[in-house]
Amino acid sequence: MDSTYSSFEHRLKDNAGKIEALLNRLLADASLDDEIVRPARLLSAMRHGVLNGGKRLRPFLILESAALLGGDADAALRIAAALECVHCYSLVHDDLPAMDDDNLRRGQPTVHIAYDYATAILAGDSLLTYAFDIIAAPETQLPADRKVALVLALSRAAGIGGMAGGQALDLAAEKETPDESGITTLQAMKTGALIRFACEAGAIIAGASDEDRKCLRLFGEKTGLAFQLADDLLDLTADAATMGKATGKDAARGKGTLVGLHGREWAEATVSRLVTEAGDLLSGYGDKANILIETARFVANRRN
Numbered sequence: 001m002d003s004t005y006s007s008f009e010h011r012l013k014d015n016a017g018k019i020e021a022l023l024n025r026l027l028a029d030a031s032l033d034d035e036i037v038r039p040a041r042l043l044s045a046m047r048h049g050v051l052n053g054g055k056r057l058r059p060f061l062i063l064e065s066a067a068l069l070g071g072d073a074d075a076a077l078r079i080a081a082a083l084e085c086v087h088c089y090s091l092v093h094d095d096l097p098a099m100d101d102d103n104l105r106r107g108q109p110t111v112h113i114a115y116d117y118a119t120a121i122l123a124g125d126s127l128l129t130y131a132f133d134i135i136a137a138p139e140t141q142l143p144a145d146r147k148v149a150l151v152l153a154l155s156r157a158a159g160i161g162g163m164a165g166g167q168a169l170d171l172a173a174e175k176e177t178p179d180e181s182g183i184t185t186l187q188a189m190k191t192g193a194l195i196r197f198a199c200e201a202g203a204i205i206a207g208a209s210d211e212d213r214k215c216l217r218l219f220g221e222k223t224g225l226a227f228q229l230a231d232d233l234l235d236l237t238a239d240a241a242t243m244g245k246a247t248g249k250d251a252a253r254g255k256g257t258l259v260g261l262h263g264r265e266w267a268e269a270t271v272s273r274l275v276t277e278a279g280d281l282l283s284g285y286g287d288k289a290n291i292l293i294e295t296a297r298f299v300a301n302r303r304n
Helices: 003-026 040-050 057-068 073-094 117-136 144-158 163-172 180-206 210-237 258-262 264-281 283-301
Strands: none
Touching (some): 040 117, 073 117, 073 144, 073 180, 144 180, 180 210, 210 258, 264 283
């Protein structure tokens, strides 16, 4: 086995464990200063939506991009946990009947199935809000200007012009199929925006140059595009047991995808090209960038 890939696998698993442990502590029973009480059922639903495994790919990108540029590892871990709260909130809400209507997530019942619809909505709301609490809290030891930059970047990536807006476009696409440009925009918002943020956040945490920040941002954009194409391929080819969620739903709903427009062979070739382009962006960083480059390859070749 290639030593870089072996190192990548080890670090992905190790960092996922660190993120899981921190999220477990952050979602503990004890109230924080200025919190009145943490309702037990709501907290349990939040934990169900977050502490359910997963590769923790987005947090991993934050940790590795910060490490590449010499950012503080403890601060990066907390920002990574904040991003995972945003990502998991989106999954909790996406799974609701009014959205993507899924009963299974990561091989477990979705939050609204395990609890109820109202609790799932509130769990998602609470996770989204908590993400910005984690960034702003004094335990996240970063200069104030970097915290502000992170809050702004994450807000833009997660909100109306990013992930949430992308979900709205995705729902609209069930009624009127967008053209290729529309599909690309939708996917860049719904999936790509948080991956782009994950890579750019490392540069913000490290207080890196504008050039470094732009480079990591572009790396994230290409990796996000590759991720979505790979996801569409898996929706077409993988089974639910492997994916831990329902598959084949895009085709069943008549939802337009780039794979549907151009076919599997085109999609696989495009993913390969995007991964190569992403790696080329980091060539100037030398061997220090190997893990990030391997992450882009992992995105392209994943099986779930």
